[in-house]
Amino acid sequence: MGEEGWSVQRRMNQTRNKYGNRKTVVDNITFDSAKEARKWKELRILEKAGEIEGLKRQVEYPLTVNDIRIAKYRCDFQYFDKHGVEHVLDVKGYETREWKIKRLLMYAVHGIKVETA
Secondary structure, three states: OOHHHHHHHHHHHOOOOOOOOOOEEEOOEEEOOHHHHHHHHHHHHHHHOOOEEEEEEOOEEEEEEOOEEEEEEEOOEEEEEOOOOEEEEEOOOOOOHHHHHHHHHHHHHHOOOOEEO
């Protein structure tokens, strides 16, 4: 491969999303950012220690008001603590306007306060 082709391939592998995050792979799972991948590792340690259970990624919640589906919300992580309390967690570097609205809708529709990391 010529020098020019290598350069193009290298740039493609180093692309970032619009918020500057780089996709990161941990446990054969691709995360949207290194911060999200680090949080996954931290939660997996807590799960193995028995502090949390039922750890899931990318759980989707419908945001429906008066039988009208307004949007859907997909969290980064969902789990239960040792007291059975559900936790919904989103890893954020920047809170967009859309995110703030969906966080409020999650509380209004499901009674869930989304935590951020």
